[in-house]
Amino acid sequence: MLHVRSLARGNGLNHLMEEKMKIRCDVLGLCETRQKKEMSARWEDGCAVRLGKADGSRSVGGVGFIISKEWTTKIASCHFVSSRIGVLNVNLSGKATLKIIQTYAPTSASDDDEVEEFYRQLDMMLARKSTYTVVMGDFNAKVGKGRQGERYVGKFGTGERNERGERLVTMAEARKIYIGNSLFKKNSEKRWTWIAPNAAHRNEIDYILVDKRRILQDVSVVTPFNTGSDHRLLRAKIVIDRTKEKKTLHLTSREERVKVYDGKRLQEAMERKSWCRIDGIDDDYDSLIEKLKECLREAKEAGPREQKGRISEETKKLLEKRKNMKRTAEDHLEYSILSRVIRLQLKRDFEKYRMEKLLKAAEERKSLKKCERGMALYKSEVTKLKNSDSDTADERGEVVKICKDFYTKLFKSAVKIEPPPSLQGKENVPPILVSEVERAVNLMKREKAPGKDGITSEMLKLGREQLWKILAERFSHYLNTCKIPSQWKESRTILLYKKGDREDLKNYRPICLLS
Structure with missing residues (x-):
């Protein structure tokens, strides 16, 4: 403590978090x-x-x-x-x-x-x-x-x-x-x-x-x-x-490394796997995702540490100097002055870093709003919500229940929907082409949050023709059987705050991330 x-x-908080990473x-x-x-x-x-x-x-x-x-x-x-x-x-x-x-x-x-x-x-x-x-x-x-x-x-x-x-x-x-x-x-x-x-x-x-x-x-x-x-x-x-x-309560805090995958190694790993379908659409889909993740683990490289660059070398030297001071009565004045200088330097360093990033984004005609989000050191989380009786709950289980009850009631409909008419006779449905999957994958935007399966658009693009062929074959099978994996009906929901009371669920916009 x-x-x-x-x-x-x-x-102050930024500097504290920088120091915490070292212990x-x-x-x-x-x-x-x-x-x-x-x-x-x-x-x-x-x-x-x-x-x-x-x-x-x-x-x-x-x-x-x-x-x-x-x-x-x-x-x-x-x-x-x-x-x-x-x-x-x-x-x-x-x-x-x-x-x-x-x-x-x-x-x-x-x-x-x-x-x-x-x-x-x-x-x-x-x-x-x-x-x-x-x-x-x-x-x-x-x-x-x-x-x-x-x-x-x-x-x-x-x-x-x-x-x-x-x-x-x-x-x-x-x-x-x-x-x-x-x-x-x-x-x-x-x-x-x-x-x-x-x-x-x-x-x-x-x-x-x-x-x-x-x-x-x-x-x-x-x-x-x-x-x-x-x-x-x-x-x-x-x-x-x-x-x-089996673990002590303090583990080493490590700086996150950037996830990097080698496309060639991924395709080589995929060649060593059998991608034949197994019985049961859900079991087959689980097997497909698990095999793909195994291949991705084999293709993962130890990427370079992400250099934040927020604190200048000059400020780092001042921080090191303060850390090595003995804090005696004789050097107390010097220590106090040094601490004030460090606070000012940190403030200037963070502002300089921010302006350089925004200027670079503007010169490259990129979104300044996205640049600001990328520089954010933290994201707000929902830890408290009011229930239907306006009582505030902070237990995780209660908060989840409030969300579930609220959106179940919001999206529930009493309107009776008639089933779609069934087609008479059998019609030959053409298979999904690999080129169609390729086009769909290439149109997917980068750096978007994945669904519950954790597979991102970047991963799908790295798999290239070998992966696209596997997906095309699966999609054709789903089309012919008129069934899809039940996992596709599950989503990971995130809440985006709009404005107003942060404890009122009505002031959030839900985003559902599908697999």
Whole structure:
């Protein structure tokens, strides 16, 4: 987890995502984002970004999560209780669930009522049932070492416990949740999570807590990670049930490579396959798609890494310089000035990158709108919808049901449709020609989203005559039998937001992608 200080200004989120790609992390909790409104999006690398909004009256707080691409399919729900507490629910194998609570406790300047309200809300979230629970955040508290009789505080805490630390320990003991930082021995340099503005004081005030001690392997700060915050990134290594999960909860985040297929290798792979039809149109179609995907896997090349080029070499040198600084009291002023310069440089770099891309698109007479979409670092996602009673649902299953019920009702018709007249006698239907398939494939637009089978127009074009012949033979068979694969009747539906309330399904346009 990381106290980011703010993501509301400049390119803070873009820079954070650039840094995240360099570390191993599946769920990154954030606090003090100061977001003006909630954000639910899919980043360009496949990560899910969920950010709550700050307290509007004071522009403080704001928590959120960044979930790795591998874990996005496991998200059950994500909601924000307040500007200080967010909850991410994850489905694990079987019926096991993981509840991750991200917090940002009131500072020492806040009154006791605000602190108690924070812990009251946190206690409510802890009371909700889950197989495993992880709590992380900036608690603005010093816990120190565990005392006699305390079961859930370890002996490796730092500093003297203060009043807010006492409140955190009371909650941990009452809820039987372990303060993870205190369970592992580290040297003092690897324990502090916050540094004072004058760099004279360093404290451990950010914590990761778990309800089951056996799943926690380590808690440590990640020193190379640097976004200019006065807090250091705190990371837990968690292993949940080795025999079932078989994976630790942090996997390497890798930069996506561009998918490249060799046409010649694809055709050679296709020559080695048997493309004879099998009994059953649906089974035959499944077999056709599976064989084609096998050939595509053989023809796939390790394409070049996609160079984003948003950050200039000059800025990268400044970032490297800041990362290597020791952050002592003597160089504190230099560090602060350097951080300001980096923020300005990043803003200029991103704007320069954008203008160069738009100018190039204009010179090549390409769509500027499409160019803007191509430069987008993320795409918004639908995570909340109102049901027929105007109640907001954020559980994935409920959201899917709302969509299903809405569009079933919308497209359902009571009009009786008479079956088409049957043709008398048999008529010889000419077969589909390979040239007809070739023309249809060549007319297909590039870079369009595929249907449920995942086959794109680019893949069909690479198969050339060998693939077109197979398709022509299948199409002729479907025409003669007057039957088509049932898979053609299934679609992958995406929702495009138009305007108005984002939680109202009427404000979305559905697009059905067919195989």
